[in-house]
Every structure is written in structure tokens, then in C-alpha cells.
Amino acid sequence: MSTPEPENDMPQPPANRRGAPTLVDVARAAGVSVSTAGRVMRDNGWPVDPTMRQRVRETALQLGYVTNILARTLRAGGPAMVGLVAGNMLDPYYGEIAEAVTRHAEAAHPMMAMVCNMQRDPLLELKYCRQLWEHRVAGLILAGGGFDQVTHRDELATILDQMASSGVVVTLLSPRELDAPQFCVDNRLVGEMAAAELIKHGHRRVGIAIGRVQNLVRRQRLEAMMAAFDAAGVRHIVLEPILAGAPEAAVSDALAKNRDITGLVASTHMISMGIINEVQRVGLSVPDDISVVAIGNAKLLEWSTPRLTHIDLNLEACGHAALDFIAARVSGLAQPPEQMILPRLVLGDSVIDVRALHGRKATT
Template structure:
């Protein structure tokens, strides 16, 4: 809000309205460095509310070298999995009194590095990075600048920055075991275009769990590409009877392609996915998933910014039974 003259409301305006000094108003707005009597504090806060005073965050940051803002670099802002992670990061940061800025790397290592550079130039108080390319330890730039950082979901294995990773090992083993409990001996795996990051690790665990008893399939990390893959396989009769999808986006594409090809799920192909994003509960049929503990992961990553010595326990992704694997959904 501005004064009648059109200029922003200042500390001096609040001081005049409250009948006190600008120094006292500053102490109230900044919670120190000197105490203020409760009655005076209430008078200052009431005056600030009446005038619509808003503290100048930029000026405060210049004085304290603390902006109250943390940057979040997302691998893909359009992917519901990363969107859900972002929501939980924002809530965790609010618990620490911080605001969040989001940058979308769009699976580009070059853009990921550019975003980290921009966030550091903006003097953020910390960085959370869902790495688009774990081979590039972009958090090293934050360490050089003295800014705390944490990787979330994915990060360099050999870096010095802490990583709160998704549950890749237990989730895959649980998915394969569950499909075999439904009678499927051969369990296929839908991986990404390349064996990198969490999906590469998931493929390795799947192969160790199945040996030679499963087909490796590949598609891009999109519904459209997985849909097209299933349609091509349907045309040649090569659609597997049971399939673990590395990501929910691919799993949703599998459902779409199977529907278009007239292949019933789970009657002709049983599907389990490894992310557990919010969309997975609302497909047709609903996806059985290993639900990654996104809230816990986000909270652990944010806590590491403010308590670097913390050693969070590795989160587990529980199996959530729905219709796509052959289970009856709970009523």
C-alpha cells in the first residue's frame, strides 16, 4: 500500500502513527536487536497494519546478507512427480520461514547450471536441486559461494553435497515380487532412453531381481512416447504380460497405448509403476505403484540446508495396491 501522495509507506510513517521512533519500529519489524515493551510492540504492529506497511526485503537482505529465499531447481516442472516434490519443498521451507523460487531445468544440464548461477547471483539462502544431470555437480558452485545446498531425488554419487535419493532398490524389488505373486514369471522393465540417474539404478536392480526372466524396453519419459511404444509392440504381438514402468509418466502412457490397442489392463498386461505421483491414483485402471515418500524426502532435503550435520534415514517407498496389477482396490 502507498501513502496518499503515492509513495511507499516507510518506517518513519509507521513511527509517526505509533507515536514512537523509527528505531523502535525497526526493532519490532526485525525482532531485535533490542527488546521492545509488549504494549509498544502491539502499537507498532497495529500502525503498520493500518498503513499497509510491508518490510523492504531487498534492503533487509543488504543489511543482514540473508534474503529469506531458497532456490529450487526442478528437473522437469511439467512432470507431476516433480510438481509434487516442489509443493512439499515449499511447505517445508515455510516451516523455516523461507520463501521458494523455482527454476525449470527441463532435463537440460546446461540450463540446470545456468539456473544455479542465477540463483546464487540473487543471493539465495540455500539451494535444493532435483538434478537433471547427476554427472555435473552444480552444487559445487554453491559450496564455493558458501551457500548450503542439497540434492533431492537424484545427485552425483561422488559429490560432497548431501543427496536425499528416491527409494530405487526396495521399490523395484517390491514391484517385481508383487507381479510374480500374481503368477507372472517374466517381468519386463520400461526404462528411459539411457541408463542414467535413478532410472538407471532401477534398471540394474530389476535385472538383478529377474536375471534373464524379463524384457528390457525403452522410451522417453513421456506419456506420448510410452503410448507409441506399446502400440508398436501390440502390432507385432510383443507386448509383455507384466511390466514395471520406471516412471509414472511412462506407466500412464502404457495404459493409454494398451487401451488404444484393445489390450485389457491387467487382463493382458499387468503394470506396476515406481513413482507414486498424485496422478497415479486417477488413471483407468488406477496404477499400482511404489509410492515414493515425497513429503519425507522434501523435508529431509530442506532440513539439511539448516542442519548440515543431519543424517536422514533412507526413505522407503511402500507398495500401494490398485487395479493395474490385478489386485482388487480396497473399498
């Protein structure tokens, strides 16, 4: 009994093959050599008869074939993919980093950036590092954030060392006590700048909303802020529970117990938005009653009411610098040096000079 013909004329992959179709399948179905099919699919300008080119492309489309970029990368030895592990993609902070890295990879380098969302889970960060390594990325950018960077530090250091030994160029967008070049702002300077803005405007009793200090970034910022306030004779309290699940309760509790507080420093843009809402909820206002300085540079800070004075962490420059470093190292060019990116103060409407305010109240 003869086998019935297919109901349509679509080229068919070999009956005994399972999984994705290969270039060999495309060549066989199109009636061309594998080298010709490869030239068409690479589309690198190699002369191929237009009719044959069209037949190969249509056949590839019908079979569902796509070029195996990973295999090509392994053969050529060139940079194709860079892994970016971001802390939490629901946070606009990491969205800005991902935007900067992916756009720069497309515009300035022959690279594709693979973005992995670790959801602030250090175990997931470890998993993604291993998976990116298995996918033979040319480089890795770790853009962690406000999560526990202590408990699994040794495990992460081990896998990063192994990746580097295998040729992966590892970079950091924050200080993490790991043996890899870092491209970020000076977080002690960030803390000093935030404190200086309140000191300059006459605040003598302030609060610091920093959260649990489980990573080097927060520790550096907190130490710098406390040192600056101490040097200026400014009394300060640390609102440590701010990220433990109830930021509003921490703010209202601090304001109730410390009625002389006139200024707050928020360690992230998300916390700063919560502070504004809570200050207003308890019948006070920003900045007339409480001045707020935020750290971060998400667009939310500029769209808030009032517009927040904040320390811009220059995330775009950090992402670009890390990617440029990876590209230079992989391509064998002179690599740019590890660098510290400068933060900048962006003035808004959330800080008031309490000396002028007290003067106005005294005359009313």
C-alpha cells in the same frame, strides 16, 4: 512561478529518486525517525505509539513500500530463503515435492522456499542455481528428474562447489554423482521392488518402459530390474523410445512384436497412464491381458482405472529431510545425517497372477 500542489494528499517520495521507495522515504513522509519506521515495519513487538504505528503503516502502503527481506537476511546472517529447483511443474511428481518443501518451510522453519521450474532443461537448471546464489539463499534443493544429467554435469558441479564454499547448503533429492548430501529412496531397491511384484505373480515375459537412460536414477532402476528378472529367469525387453516423443507407439509396437508379454513396468506415473490407454486402444485390458506396475506416487496413480499398483517414492519425507538438514546446518544445530528414505509398495488393481488367469482360461 510556484510549483502546484499534488492533487491528493498522498505522501510523495523525493522527486529525484527513482525505483522502489525505501524505509528512509517512509520515515520522512510519516514524520518519524528511521529507527521508529523500521520497528513498525519489522513488527517484532517493539513498543511504538499506536497512532504513530498506524501513520507509518498507512504511509508505507501509500508509497508502495515493502520490507527488503534480502537486505535483512544479509545483515542478520540467518536463514530466510531456500531455493528449490524442480524438473517440470507440469508433472505432478514435482508438484508433490514443491508442496512438501514449501509447507514444511512454513510450518517447521523460519524459511521461505523459492521454487524454480527448470522445465527439464539442464541449461536452465544452471541458470537458476546462479540466480538463487545471487539472491543469497541459505540452502539449495535440487529436485531434477528425467532429463539429460550428463552433458552439463561438470558445469553444474563447479557452480555447486562455489555455492557450498560461499556457505550455501546444497542438497539433492536424487543421486547425481555430485558432491552434496542426498535425501531420496534407494533407486536400486525401487527397481527390485517393481520387478518382484511381477515375478511374484508369475509373469515370465515382461517389458520395461524406462526411456532414454541419461541419468543415474534411471540407470540404477533399470539395472536392478534387469538383474532381478534375470535371476528369476524372466525374459524382458526394454522399451527405450518410451519418452522419446511417442510412448503409445512404443507400447503398441512392443505388444505387436512380443505377443507373449504379460506385464510391464512403467518408470513414471505419466508413462503408466499412457500404457493403460494404449493397451485398451489395441483391444486389450489391464490387468487381464497386461499387468502394469508403476514407479511414482502421484495421486493420478490412485485415481486411474484400474487403480495402479505402484512403488511410492515417499517424496514428502525426502523433501522434509533435505529442508531439515539445511535448517540445522545454517542455524548451527546438530545436523541430521544424510539418509536414504524407504520406498513402499502400494497395492492397486493393475496386477494379476497369470498362473491363476491361465488356469481359468484352460477351464473355459
